[in-house]
Amino acid sequence: MADASLGLWTVPLAVFGGAIRVSTPFLFVSLGECITERSGRINLGLEGTLVMGAMSAYGISYLSGSPWLGVLAAGITGALFGALHAGICSLPRVNDIAVGIALMLLGTGLAFFLGKPLIEPTAARLPAIDFGWWSDVPQLRAALRINVLFLIGVAIAPLLYWAFKTTRWGLLIRTAGESADAARAMGHSVLLIRLRATMVGGFLAGIGGSFLSLFYPGSWNEGLSSGQGITAVALVIFARWDPMLCLWASLAFGGAAALGPALQSVGITSGYHLFNAAPYILTLAIMIITCSPKRTLTGAPAELSITR
């Protein structure tokens, strides 16, 4: 069975496959958060939105038999959570970070409560597209079974980059994020812009959750997210509020998550706790290297409560 085993080659292959499989929730949450933060607000509640999205997608897919309806439900749930965050933050002297933490706890708690009867049943899953038909290496074929949501996420990143740069909507969001006064002077409601931006951000995060429960790992349980939502929010800072960098950072985090198990599978067993921690070490290292006490982070929207 020499051809069935690729030896050490499985490590880069697993990292590549992992980058595709694991990165999608990171990608959707970070792109969503990118839109929200560019409008001048931080929504830390996306962890809760992600878990709520995962739960509602699984529930709707199970009840209706259509996983795509589940994805839509996850998006709508996410948008509602976004609206709740933006609504509360519209009140005077409300701290968006504190509201975000509250919504994170609410989202996970509500999802665990409502999701109780969904742990056991098996819901219809999202289909995968077989991009590996040309290859006869089964490992590569498996790695190339790609879900449409991943492709949509990859397409959204450059679209968003373009939209921020050249469209009227992009400009408005950026204005609200850089100088609320300027946006007001132009006759726009900053609160309305932020409401929309937070809702779109929540919509994307909800869809990210639907990927978790409907594609990979592919079932609903309470340990499903284990902090991926909050990691993705940090990823936005790491990616300097740039949608294209969000894409690369999500891929890197996905690949890093696959590194630990892949190394163990080829017999490199020492220090697997360290390899499992790889994504977090990577974040810390980049944060330390790039931060400076003399200036605010480059690319940070000026209205964000952390930079103001």
Add this chain to the structure above:
Amino acid sequence: MDFGRISRRHLLQGSAALALGSTLGVRSAAAAETTVGFIYVGSRDDYGYNQAHAQGAAALKKLPGIKVVEEEKVPETDAVEKTIESMINLDGATLLFPTSFGYYNPHVVKMAGKFPKMHFEHCGGLWSDKDPKNAGSYFGYIDEAQYISGIVAGYSTKSGKLGFVAAKPIPQVLRNINAFTLGARLANPKATTQVIFTGDWSMPVKEAEATNSLIDQGVDVLTCHVDGPKTMVENAARRGAMVCGYHVNQSPLAPKAYLTGAEWNWEALYPKFVKMIVAGEAIPNFYRGGLKEEIVKVSPYGEMVSAEARKHADDVKAKFMSGEYTIFKGPIADNKGNTVIAGGTDRGQQDPELEKMDYLVEGVIGATA
């Protein structure tokens, strides 16, 4: 948050008692009912460890005169002490089953000292003479069932490579990995078991990645020791690999890929315990057993298990049932080449040395640290 939970519980139950007045309270106290409390560390429908206990609790609910109270997702901290206190003081529980390993010391030991008239049965702990007499620990030798799974896996694998998705390298997990491997090598002396530790009991994304990496390495039969095997079973079946289950029967999740599995049989043990208590008999403080004592069982074989595998597995199972079989029989070498059990030494199931296991046997690819 813990304070929030306990005070809410107090508040709800206290106000309910006030509202209903004393009549109802007197009546329910007068009925000769035994209340049994179950505490789970996770969700009781996780297709895994907690569900196995919840099935045992469900078996108790069918008995007359038994009332069961349950609480899920209680962490292994002093939160469990608060849960125990409220089950005793508010629900009137007299027999408690704190089912997670980490509850035992110091929490259950402390509570058993505080409530000497109540009975505590803890799953997995190591009761010693110094611990209170009203506390007991029970556990099953599920490695016997893993051994049977290993035999079936050894016959079923085409590549000779088996995979094991494990949470942490603690003795109980290592014992399962070793028993599975020894069983497999009975059927196929060249079989190897590749083990991947995910680092914690419930890490669905890591478990899915581990499953995929193992299959990429040519592994074609997988099993696991994590709290919820659902992720491993579903992902392995999607990749066309075969699986052996753990904790409960997962065959409904992957009917075509499920070979067999090692299951707990708490629904047989718990009614036995309750009957002993009602009859006034003492349950041994240190209670252990395997297939023979009906504490563990083996899932029914899947369709693709060959007649040869069934026969060999059934033979060994029959020997376990008559109590004449030893898994850890010397000489056994670890995967670094050291002899861990000398030739001529039989480590029977009750041997306390086995509960300190810190090695992986020859044939396992992986390391404990």
